Amino acid sequence: MNELIAIKVIAQMHCDFSTKFGIPRQSGLVKALKGTVVFAPEYRNPDAVRGLEGFSHIWLIWQFSEAVREGWSPMVRPPRMGGNTRMGVFATRSPFRPNAIGLSSVKLDRVEFSPTLGPVLHVSGADLMDGTPILDIKPYLPGVDSHPEAVGGFADQFQGYALEVDFPEELLRCIPENRREALMGVLAQDPRPSYQHDPERQYGLSFAGFDVRFRVRDGVLSVCEVVPLT
Amino acid sequence: MNELIAIKVIAQMHCDFSTKFGIPRQSGLVKALKGTVVFAPEYRNPDAVRGLEGFSHIWLIWQFSEAVREGWSPMVRPPRMGGNTRMGVFATRSPFRPNAIGLSSVKLDRVEFSPTLGPVLHVSGADLMDGTPILDIKPYLPGVDSHPEAVGGFADQFQGYALEVDFPEELLRCIPENRREALMGVLAQDPRPSYQHDPERQYGLSFAGFDVRFRVRDGVLSVCEVVPLT
Known part of the structure; x- marks a missing residue:
């Protein structure tokens, strides 16, 4: 089962962070942060986002492009735990995981149709760096994705x-x-x-x-x- | 920007659906559905899930392995809309997208440590087929992932x-x-x-x-x- 799957980069994030330092550690923590999602030339088709404007939130599935490593380590040190406690990598949202895939829910402020760039998604609350490769965009379905009653394990204590x-x-x-x-x-x-x-x-x-x-x-x-x- | 990213299969779903027919169209719709996530041999390390048992829900990022296609089409026909209305592929959770990546939040019932299979995650509410390749497992962080106030666009009308x-x-x-x-x-x-x-x-x-x-x-x-x- 050492299969590899080839994934395409479909879009890129544009925002005010030119380096990793200072990017919020999760999406939604700084709602005033604005950014845009610009599709790669092959995907600049207004049809592909038809109906998306009706959703208030979207998922971005993206690549931790600054954190791609060879190999993986089963445990990581979550920064909010002081950097000394180690947790299983799958119990964290750390970038240092077997596949450097990130998952963020962001607010969709509006869909712009640019004559040169095609559909541009204006989003807020992202935790991505400028230039981050985006692998998929999905609507946020509150009936399916929202579990306000969920228990957040050790991460709950760091809220706020x-x-x-x-x-x-x-x-x-x-x-x-x-x-x-x-x-x-x-x-x-x-x-x-x-x-x-x-x-x-x-x-x-x-x-x-x-x-x-x-x-x-x-x-x-x-x-x-x-x-x-x- | 025609980049390709190589993604590893880290685990596989095991459940009662041997074919696609009948699999719920989203996660969480049938909470009584049980399944297990079994890691690929390289990732069978109890340390990698340390702390995960404290979370009530997890994300599975997986491959629509039965729906991989060459090329992509900008619009799809969501089944719940009667199969005649076309919507932008990024406004849907359709499998027929540029990258055949699926995203599901499931309940984590328990983490078993099997002498032969390593850590096995017992989950409920999945919308995956038996054998589905899993690309990443992340904890569900309610403070970050849950937006009960989100507006679900055209999909909202099909709830229930x-x-x-x-x-x-x-x-x-x-x-x-x-x-x-x-x-x-x-x-x-x-x-x-x-x-x-x-x-x-x-x-x-x-x-x-x-x-x-x-x-x-x-x-x-x-x-x-x-x-x-x-």
């Missing part, structure tokens, strides 16, 4: 985790207005690697063409510099 | 669709007791192809080693024969 964000007004003004809420949400999610707690350490987050530099101390994230990326 | 099932007591007794509820649920889901409405036509459903023969007239499905498959 957030940092307080101190973003000085004069620095926030450097960021385009329509990106500010999303950026604040991204910072509140605590982009640091889970095993780093040095309050003096400065981090840099690439977002929407800016390098946003910050430190974290006692549950407060303080932005100290905003520099345009060239 | 069911036939009345007339299964004579002496025929039902042929079926093992622990399969009866699931079989009744499968029949109520109306296994007929959507474009067939001939009340005289006899259908045969292969389930749990039996050929269950029935007719449908005026919203009532009547079982007329149960024959053991040899």
Whole structure:
């Protein structure tokens, strides 16, 4: 049973994250994050999305393109558990799994029909990097996919985790207005690697063409510099 | 961007459907349906599922192995819409999509550790065929995956669709007791192809080693024969 299946890249994500650092660890955590799904030339057919505009949410099945590894390891260290506890890879949504397949439910804001790009899906709440290869798009069927009563195992205890964000007004003004809420949400999610707690350490987050530099101390994230990326 | 990604088969579904006919059209529609997920030899490692037993639901990402086609067509005919209305393939969960990838949330009843098969996942509510190749298993995170407020587009109107099932007591007794509820649920889901409405036509459903023969007239499905498959 060492079968291999060939999967096509049907679309690509476009968004404000040019690197992995700072991408929310699950979909829906930062609802203000906007992005677009642009089909590969072969799939730029308006018929293929007919009826999709009636759905409020969609599934993206995608490739963790920055996390493809040879081999696999049965256990991983979920960042929210402090980076020291190991869990079975199939009990997590870690990218380091036998098949680097990601699954995200995002809000479908609208379907645009672009003369050059074909149907473009405007989505919010994605946890994908700019350029992420997309393998499938499915409607979210609430009657089938939504199980509010489901028990979320060890992951349940980390719901609602957030940092307080101190973003000085004069620095926030450097960021385009329509990106500010999303950026604040991204910072509140605590982009640091889970095993780093040095309050003096400065981090840099690439977002929407800016390098946003910050430190974290006692549950407060303080932005100290905003520099345009060239 | 005509990239191909190689995906491994990590496990296989085992259940009572030896053919496609009669498999519920979505996961969760027949909660009494039981099945097991058995890992491929390379992935038979108890560590890989450590922590999974704390989740009530899991995602299966799998291959529509009976529906792999060359090429793709932008529109499909959803069976619940009578088989005549065409919708964009990405607005449906049809198997006939560019990548024959299926997505199902199932209940995780228990994790068994078998001396010969390694960890075996006992699940219910699956809409997969016996032998279906499984590509990934992820925990269902209710805080991230459940959107009870989502709008389900054209699919919403078909929720709750069911036939009345007339299964004579002496025929039902042929079926093992622990399969009866699931079989009744499968029949109520109306296994007929959507474009067939001939009340005289006899259908045969292969389930749990039996050929269950029935007719449908005026919203009532009547079982007329149960024959053991040899």
